[in-house]
Amino acid sequence: MKFAFATAGIIASTLGVVAQPSAQTRPESLQGIERVEGDWVRVDPNGSGDFGGLTSKFVPASLTPQGTAAAEAMRRAQAAPRGPAYNDEKPHDVGQPYIVVAKPCAAGPFGGGALGINPDSGAIHLVVGKGEVIVAPERGGIRHIYMDGRTHPDVSRWTPTGSGHSVGRIDNGELVVDTMGIAPGPVTAGGWRTPETHLVERFVVSPDGQHLTINYRWEDPKIYQKPHEYHYELDRLPAGSYAFEEWCDASDPIEQQSIVPPPQQ
Amino acid sequence: MITRLGCGAITALLAMLCVGATIGAQGGGGRGGAPRAFDAHDISGFWGLSFDSRRVPPATLLPRITKAMTDLHARRDVHAMRWCNLLGTPFTMDSGTPIDIRQGPTTIIVATENSPAPRYLYLGRKHVSADIYDNTTNGDSVANWEGDTLIVDTVGFHPTRGITSIPGGGFKTDKSHLVERYRLLENGDVLSVTFTWTDSTVFAAPHTYEFRYYRLPSTYEPVSSWPCDPYNETRAKFIGDPAPLTAAAK
Numbered sequence: 001m002k003f004a005f006a007t008a009g010i011i012a013s014t015l016g017v018v019a020q021p022s023a024q025t026r027p028e029s030l031q032g033i034e035r036v037e038g039d040w041v042r043v044d045p046n047g048s049g050d051f052g053g054l055t056s057k058f059v060p061a062s063l064t065p066q067g068t069a070a071a072e073a074m075r076r077a078q079a080a081p082r083g084p085a086y087n088d089e090k091p092h093d094v095g096q097p098y099i100v101v102a103k104p105c106a107a108g109p110f111g112g113g114a115l116g117i118n119p120d121s122g123a124i125h126l127v128v129g130k131g132e133v134i135v136a137p138e139r140g141g142i143r144h145i146y147m148d149g150r151t152h153p154d155v156s157r158w159t160p161t162g163s164g165h166s167v168g169r170i171d172n173g174e175l176v177v178d179t180m181g182i183a184p185g186p187v188t189a190g191g192w193r194t195p196e197t198h199l200v201e202r203f204v205v206s207p208d209g210q211h212l213t214i215n216y217r218w219e220d221p222k223i224y225q226k227p228h229e230y231h232y233e234l235d236r237l238p239a240g241s242y243a244f245e246e247w248c249d250a251s252d253p254i255e256q257q258s259i260v261p262p263p264q265q
Numbered sequence: 266m267i268t269r270l271g272c273g274a275i276t277a278l279l280a281m282l283c284v285g286a287t288i289g290a291q292g293g294g295g296r297g298g299a300p301r302a303f304d305a306h307d308i309s310g311f312w313g314l315s316f317d318s319r320r321v322p323p324a325t326l327l328p329r330i331t332k333a334m335t336d337l338h339a340r341r342d343v344h345a346m347r348w349c350n351l352l353g354t355p356f357t358m359d360s361g362t363p364i365d366i367r368q369g370p371t372t373i374i375v376a377t378e379n380s381p382a383p384r385y386l387y388l389g390r391k392h393v394s395a396d397i398y399d400n401t402t403n404g405d406s407v408a409n410w411e412g413d414t415l416i417v418d419t420v421g422f423h424p425t426r427g428i429t430s431i432p433g434g435g436f437k438t439d440k441s442h443l444v445e446r447y448r449l450l451e452n453g454d455v456l457s458v459t460f461t462w463t464d465s466t467v468f469a470a471p472h473t474y475e476f477r478y479y480r481l482p483s484t485y486e487p488v489s490s491w492p493c494d495p496y497n498e499t500r501a502k503f504i505g506d507p508a509p510l511t512a513a514a515k
Contacts, residue, residue, distance in 0.1 A: 024389040025370045037369045103496050105349065112490035125385065127374040129367025130309040131483055134374050140381030144365070144487060161489045242393055243385050245401040247426060250495035251348040251506075 026239060028209020033175040034128045035205040039237035040212050041123040051121055058230040061191035067223035071192045074185070094264065097257035104255035105248035112162025116143030117179070117199065118188055118216075119232065125243050133168055133175065139246050145177050152180050160184070160195040175203040191218055191228045210236045303453030305413045308373070311485040312456050312478035313363040324434035324462075324472040338436040340507040342428045347506045349493040351382045353402025353427035354419065354443070355460065358476060365487050366456075373408060373415075379491035386417050395421070400439055402427035415447040432460075433474050435467045454480045 027038035048054050063071060092098055115137035116124060122138040135143040143163040152158075152165050164182035168175055179199040187193050197220035204213045211233065218228040248255060326335075345352055358364070362378035375384040386408040392398075393405050398421050405421040422437045429437045441464040448457045456478040463471045494500065 024387075027371050030370055034370050037371055106494065106496060125372070125374075127367050127369040127372050129369050129374070130304075130307055132309070132365070132367050134365070134367050134376060134383075136374060136376070136383050136385075142365075142376045142381070142383060142487075142489060144489065146486075148483060150484065163489060165486075240390070240393075242387065242405065245351065245382055245399075245403065247351060247402075249348060249350055251344070 024239070026209075028205075028236065032173050033133070033170055033203070035209055036126050036133070036175055036203050036212065037128045039123055039125050039241045039243070040119075040234040041237060042119055042121065043233050043235050045233045055189050055230070058189035060189050061187065061218075061228040062225040063190070063192065064221075064223060064225055067192045067220075070184070070194075070223070071186065071190065074192070092261050094261050097260040099256050100258040101256050103250070105250035112183070113137065113141035113143035114162030114182075114185075115139055115141060116163050117182070117201075119234070122246070123237060123241075123243070124234075133177075135163075136243070138244055145175075152178070155181060155195050158195065164195075164199070171202075174205075177201045177203070187218055187228065188216070189228070189230055192223050193218065194220065194223065196220060197223060212236065303449065305449055305453070306410055306415075307368050308366050308415060308447055308449060308456055309368045310456075310483070311363050311365055311481035311487070313481050314359060314476060314478055318477050318479070319359070319432070319474070320476075321433045321474040324431065325469040326435055327467060327469050330435065330467055335430070335434065335436065338429045341425065342430050343504060344506050345427050347495070347501060347504045349495045351402045351427050352380055353382075353423070354384060354404060355431060356380070356428040357384050357403065358458065358460070359432070362491065363481055363485065363487065364478070376487070378487045378489070379493065392418070392420055400424070404441075404443065413448060415445075417443075417445040417447065419443040419445070431462055431472065433472060435462065435464070435472060438464055438466055440464050440466050450477070456480065 027035060030037065042054065044054055046053070046057050048056055061067075113135070115122065116135035119137060120139070124138065125136045127134045127136070131146070131148040133145040133147060135145065137143075141162065143166065145166040145168040147168045147170075150167060152167060158165060158181045160181050160183040162183055164179045166177050166179040168177045170176070177200070179201070180197065181195050182193050182197065182199070184194050185192075193199070197218060200217045200219065202215040204215065205211070206213075212235075213231050213233055215231045216229060218224060344350075352360075357375060357377055357380060360377040360379055365374075365376045365378075367374050367376075371388055373386040373388065375386065377383070382403065384403045384406060386406045388408050390407050392407055398405055400421045400423040402423055404419040406417050406419040408415055408417045410416075420442055422439060422441045422443075424437065424439045431437060441462060444461045444463075446457075446459045446461075449455070450457050457475060458478065459473060459475045461471050461473040462468060
């Protein structure tokens with residue numbers, strides 16, 4: 001084996017054509033929308049200090065009465081008791097876990113690539129391919145952004161999904177994406193959405209390629225008195241970063257629980 | 266190994282002799298009958314397997330690999346499906362749905378419609394150090410073009426998570442090494458992928474099989490959320506669970 005390797009190496013290097021891995025392209029060195037390719041994670045530009053604070057300074061959505069009613073209904077549903085395990089305010093005995101997730105690993109509201117729209121603390125990974133940009137949230141799901149000029153389907157014939165139907169275009173070297181057909185649900189900073197709601201995103205990469213701003217504009221005259229706008233800031237992960245795999249096994253009881261009180265001293 | 270190294274060098278030589286390896290080869294026909302161009306170095310597209318797409322010979326396993334061992338992996342595979350676990354590679358390459366492959370400047374992504382975790386094939390990169398890499402169901406894949414063939418090298422498989430059985434026989438371990446060779450055929454309408462698994466703890470000889478994917482229309486739209494509810498009792502009874510979770514299987 002060593003002989004074969006050495007022989008192949010000598011022959012190839014003599015001719016200057018040894019099959020070495022090509023140097024990795026640095027996404028920030030690319031042009032146009034290819035610069036959005038890579039691995040990104042949200043940052044806290046306001047020094048909020050916690051994840052909930054990331055959006056605390058956003059201008060709240062200005063909802064219509066219909067939008068307000070829908071958002072309130074969702075808030076009531078979320079505030080409803082989720083079962084005895086969640087109302088247990090007594091200290092637990094040693095070894096008795098606090099059950100905090102009734103059905104772990106279920107797709108839930110983040111299914112269908114929803115985190116490809118408003119990423120949470122997990123990284124997102126963008127690949128700019130021929131005819132399509134893919135946004136892959138690290139916590140699961142795929143968002144397809146079609147770049148081949150197709151139009152949205154008729155919303156009446158579309159089954160709403162977590163990430164909806166997205167078509168993209170290039171505007172001034174930037175990626176602009178229009179999305180509809182998202183399943184009903186809450187929107188950052190007090191907003192609401194239905195399948196008819198349109199989301200327009202503009203992806204802006206900083207000149208040094210290290211920062212990404214995603215500008216969001218939600219438009220729906222039934223829901224919003226005026227378009228609801230905010231932006232997320234993300235940093236590019238260092239060269240050599242790779243996508244983590246978020247493993248969650250619903251058959252493992254430990255996925256349900258949080259703290260298990262240890263023996264007391 | 267000798268053969269593979271020799272072929273690799275020859276392939277590289279041929280690639281250089283074919284000046285301008287990034288040619289956009291002119292297609293002769295395509296399924297629509299009209300000549301069209303395709304880029305032999307871009308495997309982006311929607312791809313589907315059909316009934317005639319798989320050529321999978323039986324694997325030659327080591328004598329120590331008993332039927333009981335392969336049966337255990339088969340039962341764990343059902344358990345993984347039952348609980349909607351991430352299923353990983355090789356499942357991703359034959360998931361029962363078309364796959365969406367998009368080739369970017371730095372990364373190729375392979376996404377199925379019924380798994381939330383795509384494969385990432387990193388172009389021109391070395392493997393992540395085993396010292397820091399936590400093994401996964403898809404493993405760590407690096408990709409490089411040699412002539413008109415994309416060579417994808419994958420290590421770092423998790424030995425028990427997801428579907429571990431390999432087409433043709435055998436199963437993944439943390440010592441498994443997968444080399445895939447992707448080539449566009451028939452004016453870009455067919456994608457050939459040969460898979461070669463080596464694992465000194467499972468296979469007596471490298472296990473190679475080939476899938477040929479048909480290109481779907483570019484207007485195809487993937488279904489983004491096939492249902493998989495581990496709490497659906499009707500579904501659970503249908504699938505069964507012959508391998509309940511044990512500490513050893515985590």
